[in-house]
Amino acid sequence: MTNFNGTITADNQFISINNRGYAYGDALFETIKASHGKLLFWEDHYFRLMASMRIMRMEIPMNFTMEFLEEQIQNTLNANNLTNASARVKLLVHRNEGGLYLPTDNDVSFAIVAKQMENDFYVFSDGFYEVDLFKDYYVSPSLLSTLKTNNKALHVVGSIYAKENKLHNCLVLNTNKHVIEALNGNVFIVKGNVIKTPPVNDGCLKGVMRKQIMEILKTMPEYELIEESVSPFELQKADEIFITNVIVGIQPVLKYRKKLFNTEVSKSILQKLNVKLRLS
Template sequence: MINDNGTLTENTSIIDSNNRGFNYGDMVFETMRCSIGKPLFWEDHYFRLMASMRILRMEIPMNFTMEFLEAQLVATLQANNLENQTARVKLAVFRNTGGLYTPKDNGVGFVIQASPLDEPFYLFRDEAYEVELFKDYYLAPGLLSTLKTNNRALNVVGSVFAKENNFHNCLLLNTNKNVVEALNGNVFLVNGNTIKTPPLADGCLKGIMRKQVMDLITSSKDYELEEASISPFELQKADELFITNVIGGIQPVSQYRKKVFAHKVAKDLFQKLNVKIRLTS
């Protein structure tokens, strides 16, 4: 079942050929992990969605309150019999049909999809996980690159490259040749007790799990957070490297080229993350 502007329907072909998200990428979305009928970090997702819509000059409907959209998410979970398990939910907001590059109006519609996840909790995966730089194309540093839109050609081509070359993931560079993020998440680099992650100005996604991990680091006496550009040359000098996203949590990287990484800090932060989730659920 899909939630089409508040109407639950079994029709999975609700997007017509004139949809602006389909034609021009005129769409923002939030992918959430839901546990027993409740979206994790919902407040952060909601405010990121509202900020993204403002940046793209979409008109925010008066009924797009946090309570209204959460109720729509829950209704979609219930319609798919997923209210008592862990699920992946995607909330997509697109501008109304009409116009070419210039829209006829700035009103919006939304679609919500839900699917089950195998693991009920975040799992710490310390098996082999090798990454490589993807250097065929580059991200542009700037505000638009930080948004969750469906302009994801770079991520798709990079994912094909990773699959063809037997890598688990790839790291993306911006036009300044700095490491920005992974194909499906934010990047953190560990040296001693300093944990470094690229700033939003470099073009990395304003990730929800990125925010949770940064909060954990700044609230801990054991670590120091540094938001600064990461050169590719720093990767092989790092003690650890890990990737974050809201579906998988924290994924430690085991190898980049000839460098093999530890995962002690990643595991510690993973444990702190699960404690935080239990305390706020």
């Protein structure tokens, strides 16, 4: 069941061939984890969406309050019998159809879909997980590259490349040849007591889970958190590498090329993340 502009429907024919999200990638989305009706980090998702709509020059409807959109998500969960389960929710906002590159106007519509997930909280995965660099295409750092838009061609091609090369993921480079993120999340590099993550102005996604991990690290005096450009040469010198997003939480990397990594730091951070969720 899909929620389109507040109407729950089993029919997806409301998306036309002229939908601007389909035709031009003129759309934004938020992927949200819901656990038994609770939207994890909802406030962060909401404010990122509002900021992204302003950057995209979309008209924000007066009723697009945090409470209204949360209610619409809850209605969608209820329609899919997911209020007592964990779910992956996708909230899409697209500019209404009309015009070519230049839109007829900046009004928007929204759609919400939900799919059941297994785990209520974040589970540590210490299974084999190998990554490499994706060097076929590069991200040009800008404010637009930090947004979750429908224009994800690089990430799609990169995911196909990873599958073809029997990798679990790839790390993405910007045009300055700095590592900025993974195909499906932000990246953190651990060396000794220093934990480094690429800055947003290098072109990485302004991730919601990235923010949570950074807040947790600031409460751990045994580590120094640095937002700084990451060179590919640093990867093989690292003690640990882990990837973050709101669906898996923390995914430790076990292998990059010939280098094998530890997982102790990522395991410790994940435990603190789950404690934070239980207390919130």
